[in-house]
Amino acid sequence: MSNPTALARTPEPPYYAVVFTSQRAAGDQGYEAMAARMVELGSSYDGFLGIESARGADGFGITVSYWRDEAAISAWQRNTEHQQAQRGGQATWYADYAVRVARVERAYGKS
Amino acid sequence: MSNPTALARTPEPPYYAVVFTSQRAAGDQGYEAMAARMVELGSSYDGFLGIESARGADGFGITVSYWRDEAAISAWQRNTEHQQAQRGGQATWYADYAVRVARVERAYGKS
Numbered sequence: 319m320s321n322p323t324a325l326a327r328t329p330e331p332p333y334y335a336v337v338f339t340s341q342r343a344a345g346d347q348g349y350e351a352m353a354a355r356m357v358e359l360g361s362s363y364d365g366f367l368g369i370e371s372a373r374g375a376d377g378f379g380i381t382v383s384y385w386r387d388e389a390a391i392s393a394w395q396r397n398t399e400h401q402q403a404q405r406g407g408q409a410t411w412y413a414d415y416a417v418r419v420a421r422v423e424r425a426y427g428k429s
Numbered sequence: 430m431s432n433p434t435a436l437a438r439t440p441e442p443p444y445y446a447v448v449f450t451s452q453r454a455a456g457d458q459g460y461e462a463m464a465a466r467m468v469e470l471g472s473s474y475d476g477f478l479g480i481e482s483a484r485g486a487d488g489f490g491i492t493v494s495y496w497r498d499e500a501a502i503s504a505w506q507r508n509t510e511h512q513q514a515q516r517g518g519q520a521t522w523y524a525d526y527a528v529r530v531a532r533v534e535r536a537y538g539k540s
Binding site: 371374376379382408414415418420422423424425 | 436446452481489491503533534537538539
């Protein structure tokens, strides 16, 4: 299973990124278990390349998942458990969120 | 000045995102002041659309800045203070980092 609180080792671009930014609502209400399950489930999908996630003490967080192509993203979006989690996110876990789907064109690192 | 720990209000795609993921090294060593200055300075650039940033207690963080086009990103990359900060990041502030430049193709929110 991917560790989302470490740098993802992605291939050479191009590939896709789904940038999910969110403000958590108060209380856990099953959030941590759901989030861990979504990482486990999503990372089993064909075309999954990696995931990175950070959330501050103020509840504002960013999760970026990386995908081979749009078709891989679409397949994951159709997953039933993922759709249930999205409904829970809308109703319970997030005060607000935004999703941006982007094509990574270039990338570089520290070394 | 933009508040980087809140959702950015970006226009309709297409536009660009610079996804900066990093693992902080130990100690502040001027980091917080530099980071605030970079938000202030970067957000004054033509073509800047917004910024979002989150870092967990483990020091792993993600900052996403949004830009009208590649030319706006390039202009900001040429800023002298920004280049000094990048050298500081390489030498002092970050144990590791990755930068990905991506073209946002679609976006949606909670409501």
